[in-house]
Amino acid sequence: MTDSQFDPGGFFQFDLAHGRVRTRGGARVLVLAENVLAPLIVTAVQSGDLTAIRQLGSQLGSIVAQSLPAPASSLPPQVVISHAGGVMSLYGWGRLKLEQWGGALVLVVEGLPPLDEDNLAVAALLGGIFSTLCSAEVACVPMARTTKYIMVDPRIAEQVWTWSKSGDNLATIASKLSSPEAA
């Protein structure tokens, strides 16, 4: 295993004597069943406040950043996604992949348990992860009825979300976006 690969060994420390679980960075975590977490997330979505989920993503992003050999922006995308996906997998948030649609980066999260209907919780989690990891505000907008999340500027996130809810697929949405570099 080289330095560019994420090492999950010894990530969790199970202190059975004291009934505590800690991560490699020392943060204490609790193991929750998905059917316990799902109602909490649904409640958060209904109340319109996903701050806690985004904060969790920010914590995961810090863990990813600490595991990387260099700043994420200077590394190949496969290295960054491998580390980010490794941390997400350790926390049970599914399998992470990266796709590129034109100039748009798209995250794919597979193997997630059913949480909220529009996948807004995972979108908030991913936004927290990559905003912290790249030191830039990132909005991950879920594509309706898929497991994909397009990474865009938060200022256009509402517009992209409206397109997605109206039935536009990812190819259509990507075509509706243009980069200043391409103009």
Add this chain to the structure above:
Amino acid sequence: MSQERVELLEGLLSRVQENRKRTRTPAGLGLVQPEAARAVAAPAPEPQKPAPVTPAARPFAPAATAAAPTPIAAPARAAAPAAQPRPAAAAAPARISAPEAPSVRRGHDRTATPLEMAVAELDLAASKAAAQGAAGGGQVPLAPPISPEEAFAPRIIEPEPIREPARPIAQVVSRHAPQVDATFGAMLKRSLSLRPL
């Protein structure tokens, strides 16, 4: 030993055993000792006889006749509990060297609780020894009575520590390797710069 004494001894022993059942006290705690019961058995025969209450039979009488080395006063013990059981308990530990003193203790009262009865048996044994010491010319100090609270010690049971697992609890099942070119920072910057047409 006469037949009457044997019967009285059996009655006393059965009462001690019954007390033990009623208190549910473990035998190993030492609240009731068979030796103590036997020691009490000797002066016990006469107490069972109903005797009229006379000034000599009152609970304080043994204190007044403490110098008498003979267990003549034993008959008074049976009548005393019915007459004045409460004052006797206070008078007994004062300076009684004769075996009559414990006879009026609270533990021998019919209204006494089983635990008091059991403790009274121990005091009777100590009084017997004191009486023998007094007969020899010396006075043996009585041991302080054992309170029921002192006789019980809490037993603390703690769970065993959880055994360390032989293999790791967490196990990684799969990894992935995305195939994307260029640096992640450049790609993300481009993605974030996208705007609606």
